[in-house]
Amino acid sequence: MIGTRSATRQLWIVGVAVSLISAWLASPATAADEAPVTHSTLPSGNDDYRTxxxxxxxxxxxxxxxxxxxxxxxxxxxxxxxxxxxxxxxxxxxxxxxxxxxxxxxxxxxxxxxxxxxxxxxxxxxxxxxxxxxxxxxxxxxxxxxxxxxxxxxxxxxxxxxxxxxxxxxxxxxxxxxxxxxxxxxxxxxxxxxxxxxxxxxxxxxxxxxxxxxxxxxxxxxxxxxxxxxxxxxxxxxxxxxxxxxxxxxxxxxxxxxxxxxxxxxxxxxxxxxxxxxxxxxxxxxxxxxxxxxxxxxxxxxxxxxxxxxxxxxxxxxxxHATIRGKAPKNAVLRVSRSFDMYTHPYAQPDGSTRPSSFPTTLTSDLEVSNKNGKFRWAVNPSERPIPPYQHDGVHGNQTGFYTEPWILTCERPDGTVVQEQPVNIDLGETTTVDLTECRRRFHRPDRSTP
Ligand SMILES: [Zn+2]
CATH class of the missing domain: 3.40.630.10 (Zn peptidases)
Structure with a gap:
């Protein structure tokens, strides 16, 4: 029994040796093609930079x-x-x-x-x-x-x-x-x-x-x-x-x-x-x-x-962040937006003066009310804006305050008609409920001019 097992093992070793030699004799191109693909631990498994x-x-x-x-x-x-x-x-x-x-x-x-x-x-x-x-x-x-x-x-x-x-x-x-x-x-x-x-x-x-x-x-x-x-x-x-x-x-x-x-x-x-x-x-x-x-x-x-x-x-x-919630007509488009000027650092202008340039910033985003009951919850950045160090007349560092600049919230029909508009003041971590009764009342009625 022992002899038979040993003979089988010798045959197996010879077999492995033969296949290893055959693999070595194969053309280098074939050997490279058949080399096992290594995958990195990255989610993609990539091991090189993407093009x-x-x-x-x-x-x-x-x-x-x-x-x-x-x-x-x-x-x-x-x-x-x-x-x-x-x-x-x-x-x-x-x-x-x-x-x-x-x-x-x-x-x-x-x-x-x-x-x-x-x-x-x-x-x-x-x-x-x-x-x-x-x-x-x-x-x-x-x-x-x-x-x-x-x-x-x-x-x-x-x-x-x-x-x-x-x-x-x-x-x-x-x-x-x-x-x-x-x-x-x-x-x-x-x-x-x-x-x-x-x-x-x-x-x-x-x-x-x-x-x-x-x-x-x-x-x-x-x-x-x-x-x-x-x-x-x-x-x-x-x-x-x-x-x-x-x-x-x-x-x-x-x-x-x-x-x-x-x-x-x-x-x-x-x-x-x-x-x-x-x-x-x-x-x-x-x-x-x-x-x-x-x-x-x-x-x-x-x-x-x-x-x-x-x-x-x-x-x-x-x-x-801040959270606005409320109840609007289903399919209404709600929009919050606000606009303000921001400033560069003062620098030498073409007219020879040294002062900042201003540029407008408008923040705007929208939400489509898809719940059947019209209820929505909207995560927004606070309307309280940090007073910036770069202002119209130069640099004023170490500011600690905020501008109170409400979001302007509009409730619109899908065609863009604004049915209701109201300011929303909201600070970090706060939740506020907006009253959109007027939008709900007027949303499905065509607007008529007053006689
Ligand atoms: Zn860099």
Whole structure:
């Protein structure tokens, strides 16, 4: 018995040896084709950077495979070289215009910071593919995620920091803008920057994160020391500290001005316009570690995921936004909006004077009342706007107050006729009930002029 078993084993060893030699004798091309495919631990399984075509294909695939969870989003302005900037919206029953608070996260303001696009795209993939996970499921029920992985498409395609007009997108935002060499010829001169302005102005983005490389920081406004701390410094510090801790022990949460001073960045305008919390997350491997796809994307992703979930949960938390509720006619369109001027930093104007330029900001978003009983709940940013350091007559730092600027809420028929209009003053964490009796009474009746 023992002899037979030993003979069988010898035959088996010879067999393995023969097949190994045959494999070795096979042509190198065949051997490479048949090599097992390795998948990284990323949600996509990728082990290299995406091309721009791969981003487009992956976004389209998420939309096609999950129409209940994902819808496409094309930003309104083509890049200066005529390319589309694309993203997706993700939520339970994503097609509904349902008044959930919005978390916006974007990558690649700087076209050569490729991990920033990858991490952003991987998080979107993760949320969609694992939507059944209890934590994600709860978030998708209560909030909406908007992802634009590559905002500076021209820069990405050419692997350079600036846009094709040689402007640093993240110095071109109008608020506190200065005509530095890479800031563009004027505030908001670049279509790529105006895309983000549009994105954050047309929905209730209560949290905004823009990804960069290669530092280990989570930054929040202000950008300049003379501006002083913002009115929401405690909230910023709290969330930035939690996000940074997820990225790793060497990551530092701090205001951007104390990292290094800049002007015209996304987060400063975003916060002072909307009062949504706005962060620059910079990821980088530890010092001395080689920068590869593995170290910059694969190894960074777990921390990034946890940090983004913090930000997403902050978005869903009613204490971190304001809530308008009420009862409107079914199929009514509700709209909140408000407009105000914002200012650049003072700079030398063509007429020889040194003063700021102003630019208008209009925030507007809408909700379609789809419940049969007309009841709605609408998460919005507070109407109390932080008094900004950049004003019509110069820089006034260390502001502590807020402007009371009500949202103007309108109740409209689907054809756009405004049936009722009323101001809504609402602060952080508050819930207010609006009385839409007049809209309900007049909604189905044609308007007649008084005889
Ligand atoms: Zn950057």
């Amino acid at each position: 721009f075509a791969a981003y487009e294909a992956d976004l389209a695939e998420l939309v096609a495979n999950h129409p209940d969870l994902v819808k496409p989003l094309t930003l309104p302005y083509e890049t200066s070289s005529g390319r589309d900037v694309q993203g997706i919206e993700i939520s339970r029953d994503v097609q509904a215009d349902d008044g959930k608070p919005v978390f916006v996260t974007v990558g690649m303001h700087h076209g050569n910071e490729r991990p920033s696009g990858e991490l952003t795209m991987e998080f979107a993939t993760d949320v969609v593919e694992n939507a059944g996970d209890p934590r994600l499921s709860r978030l998708l029920d209560n909030a909406r995620l908007v992802v634009v992985p590559v905002v500076n498409v021209d820069g990405f395609v050419r692997n350079r920091r600036q846009t094709d007009t040689n402007v640093d997108m993240n110095r071109n935002y109008g608020f506190g803008w200065l005509p530095i060499s890479t800031g563009g010829p004027a505030p908001w001169s670049e279509p790529e920057t105006r895309n983000i302005q549009w994105l954050l102005s047309t929905r209730q983005a209560t949290t905004f994160v823009t990804q960069h490389t290669c530092l280990q920081v989570v930054l929040y406004p202000p950008l300049q020391l003379e501006a002083g701390p913002t009115q929401d410094v405690a909230r910023f510090e709290d969330l930035a500290t939690r996000m940074a801790a997820h990225y790793g022990p060497s990551y530092i949460p701090r205001d951007s001005a104390h990292d290094y001073e800049t002007t015209g960045e996304a987060i400063d305008w975003a916060y002072f316009a909307t009062r949504g919390l706005a962060f620059t997350a910079e990821t980088c491997p530890d010092e001395g570690v080689e920068r590869t796809f593995e170290t910059q994307v694969v190894d960074t992703y777990a921390g990034h995921r946890a940090a983004m979930l913090e930000a997403f949960e902050n978005t869903a938390d009613p204490d971190q």
